[in-house]
Amino acid sequence: MSQARLADAIVRLEKHRNLNLPLRSRDLFGRFLLRLLWKRQLKGQVDFNLAVRDAVDALSQGGGRAAASEDLAVEVEKLRSADQNIMAGLNQRLYAAIGGIRTEVTDLRLQLVDRETAADDVAARLDRIERRLAELDSAALDTRLRHAQLDLFLDRARATAPEVEVTSAPDRSAALELPVAHLLDGPADLTRTTRAAYLPVVEAAHGPVLDVAPSRGEWLEVLRSADVPASGASPNPFVVKHCGELGLAVEEADPLDALARTAKRSLGAVTAFRFVERRDAAALSRFFDLAGQALKPGGVLLLETPNPDGPGMADFHVDPFARRPVHPTFLRFLAEVAGFSRIEVRYPDGGPLDGWPATAAPDAARAGRYCLLAWM
Template identity: 25%
Template sequence: VDRDETARLSEGNRAVVTNDLEAANATADILSPKPFPAPVVGSLINLLRSFGQPFVRLFLPQLARQQQFNAHVARHMNQLQKTIEELRNAAEELSRLEERFAERSEAIDRRFSEKDAEKDAAFSSISARFNEAAKVHDEIEGQIGELMALRSMLRTAVERAPASSEAGRITKKTVTTKTPEIEPTSWSQLTEWMEDEDYRSFQDRFRGNPEVIAERMREHVVRFDGVEGRVADLGCGRGEFLDLLAEAGIDAIGVEINATDAEECRRRGHDAVVSDLLEWLSEQKDDSLGGVFMAQVIEHLAPPDWQRFVELAAAKLEAGGRFVVETINPGSLYALARAYVVDPTHIRPVHPELLSFLARRSGLCAVDVQFQAPVPDEERPTGLAFFQGDTSVEMSEELAAIREAMSRLDQICCAPQEYTLQATRPALREPA
């Protein structure tokens, strides 16, 4: 019998038992007088019954015992019915718990099945990587063996070579060379080999769509809220950030070494000058700028120019002026391999701790570094998603060690691609 049929039979039995209990409770007291329905005669008979009740109990003790028995039976039946109701409710609650347990069990089974599939895929990927590494290792060992054999052959040939005369002997000479000093190269010098139009085409190809760049730079606009002086966008490029500043009602000027880009900025209604950014900064009055902004430019400067740039910017900012620099994160191997080496005008990336040190040393305060542009999940090494997943899942010591190693590898290879440093010119100059 299915559950619905059982419930239907149970409800029918409950109705029968309830009716029987009501009848038993109503007739259990056989000695109590029952009201007679007739108006006059009934009242007289009921009165006689009331006076005759003690005599009935006196002369008919068996009726009293029967009434006592009936009362006990009715009381026990009522208690039994109450117990049955409690058991029925408990059975229904148990049935609900059983259904919930079945649902949870199915969910857990699905979860374990998914994790097993992910684990198998991760182990397959790792196994393939190890096999590739082993193959490369074997190839390198083979090449080393060949080089060792070649060296042995050359040594034997030299030892067997005839030495008929002093002139024919092989003599060793010490050659000394002086490494020429390399002067630091500025950004403007690096771009001399590439025409303005060529570099503009290069930017369009590798920097990205202007609308996408503008959307990424929008978060920097709020960093200049409340400044009074003009904001200088150093290396303004195609003018994406100048557009955003104008949209926010912030007065700004663009400084760009590329004449084609500067002309494009002016065509879009912005004030832009063609100049080397360090030269332009040095020509400005002290305490005259409300903000200095530089995005993806400082890596084009030589290391000696980093400190000069930060010191000049700090000197030209007014009290409360903002200093904001966005650049590539050298702590991300992904960013270095996929973006930094593409641009031939890059000189060296700047570590965020070094840039923070230079900012504080130049008298800026409230130095803050924020990382952005995470590596897309589809670009991360296969298997990292599993090893960085649910840490509540128990695993063996070997698998836990692999997870820890993969997590460290992810932190090195797939750290955020960019960072932004923000600092403020204090009201009073702080000592270096």
């Protein structure tokens, strides 16, 4: 190998010692990839080039023999060929990496465009929501204004309107009293016929009658047909209305309150059917006391109730208003405590009043109801 060729090889190796790749100053991707590949392959290639340069330089300075020069020339050619192959591979990998990065950048740009589009949609929806909120605020303001106007109108109406007494609505159970009376006592004609048997006892008292449990008014109708003055008291507005339609005088009031307002020694009789089993012991005790005060001498207290010792308990369990069966002994005791002078317990299922037995034996077990008669 001639000295000129060795000198030329040394110059070219010196020129390419740092692998001056043809990268443009603005080629940021190429510079970025070159920095990434430096530690893996390019640094080794530079070291190899420097070693070849040093070997060729030593060979030129030592003026070796022709055979060694020929061998060195062969080696240099091999190195040149290997260097070209390495450079070609590096360029291929470099440009492939650059292409992949460009593809990723393109994808990122597309995703950015999609997100910007989605952001625009969200902004549009927010604008619609804000407009809707503004409409709702306007509607709420209008509603508050209307309410204020309505309150002002109501205040003026209350200031000028006359006072109206408000009564409480009747209890729903009150509507059941009349149908239950029909269920327990049967047709009104039958009830009038049955209770007409008590008429001689009341007529003998010679005085007005107060019935504290008028129900359908059958007993008051019997008294009216016999020209016996009579009235009633009931807290049930349905009962009061029904009796009023029949032309009967029934006051809407608690029976005990009506008795308390009655003048003392003014009544000939106080009567009650299906009454005592619907009251507690305290109310019954007060009832006997008030009745004793309202009855004139010779007046009579007449009470009819199911017989707890007989078949009348079937009716008691059907009655939704009944609290407990009342034994005749207890009613007799209350009458004695209230000051009644004569007390009898009779069982009306045996026949007419005059024929009823005055004692419990032997008809009490067969009687479905009993009657307490107490005279002042």
